[in-house]
Amino acid sequence: MSLPPLREVIARHGLSASKALGQNFLFDEQLLDRIVAIPGDLEGQAVLEIGPGPGGLTRALLRAGARVTAIERDSRCIPALAELQQAYPGQLRVLEDDALAIDHAELMGEPFAVAANLPYNIGTLLFTRWMGGETWPPAWSSLTLMFQQEVAQRIVAKPGTGAYGRLAVLAQWRAVPKLAMKVHRSAFTPPPKVMSAIVHVEPGEAPDGVSARVLERLTETAFGQRRKMLRQSLKGLPGALDALEACGIDNTRRAETLTVEEFVTVARAMGDQRKT
């Protein structure tokens, strides 16, 4: 399928990048094909794309045979995406909307993979939503997402590092996130100030008897004062200090020294206390 170069599409539709909408476009079709290969074979798969913009990543997804639903907030991009709908009949559904205002599982109505070069201003918020909630496994089968490199490193961070915190525990306690590819800032138009990286996440097994809400409160409170000992930082969270003791975790340790498994054990013990 021969499509006009993306730079021509941008020029023809007057798509000057909007900073407010976090627009940094990718034009390198080989790079886009490599990104789309990360989740594996997408032939016939339902894929949700957030923020298709002029459609670079969308083209690569369509080339890979995916059935794409794309949510784009910028009305200027819709005519460019309509050209892709014509080139790949029946394979692309476009919604002009705010991805934050939509229930993605309901919209898709079947298991789906997510692929997105996310607008940086909403990337972490969307990610925490996809990773959160009590229902597991989630409606999505994988997430392949572009982040600022610093955020990507926080998602895959290991205990004892400065990057380790709430985001790492949220991403790792029942899923497996991997840093799949680093992307140089010069790959984008316009280039952002910082480097980017793609994180690929697949759902894992959820540990038994742990409430996502309790775990989120625990990590939020513990890392809210990450330099303090747990006996200080967790003092205001009902049941947390008793749970630490019940799990044999020294309360003079600091949040960043606890493994993901230890957080899970403490959250489970906090849940148990509530029931008694």
Ligand SMILES: C[S@@+](CC[C@H](N)C(=O)[O-])C[C@H]1O[C@@H](n2cnc3c(N)ncnc32)[C@H](O)[C@@H]1O
């Ligand atoms: C970083 S650009 C990526 C564009 C394109 N996917 C690419 O890789 O070249 C982010 C895109 O998300 C769109 N966007 C920003 N906020 C959005 C929102 N709340 N809902 C849906 N799309 C949004 C922007 O208009 C922009 O097209």
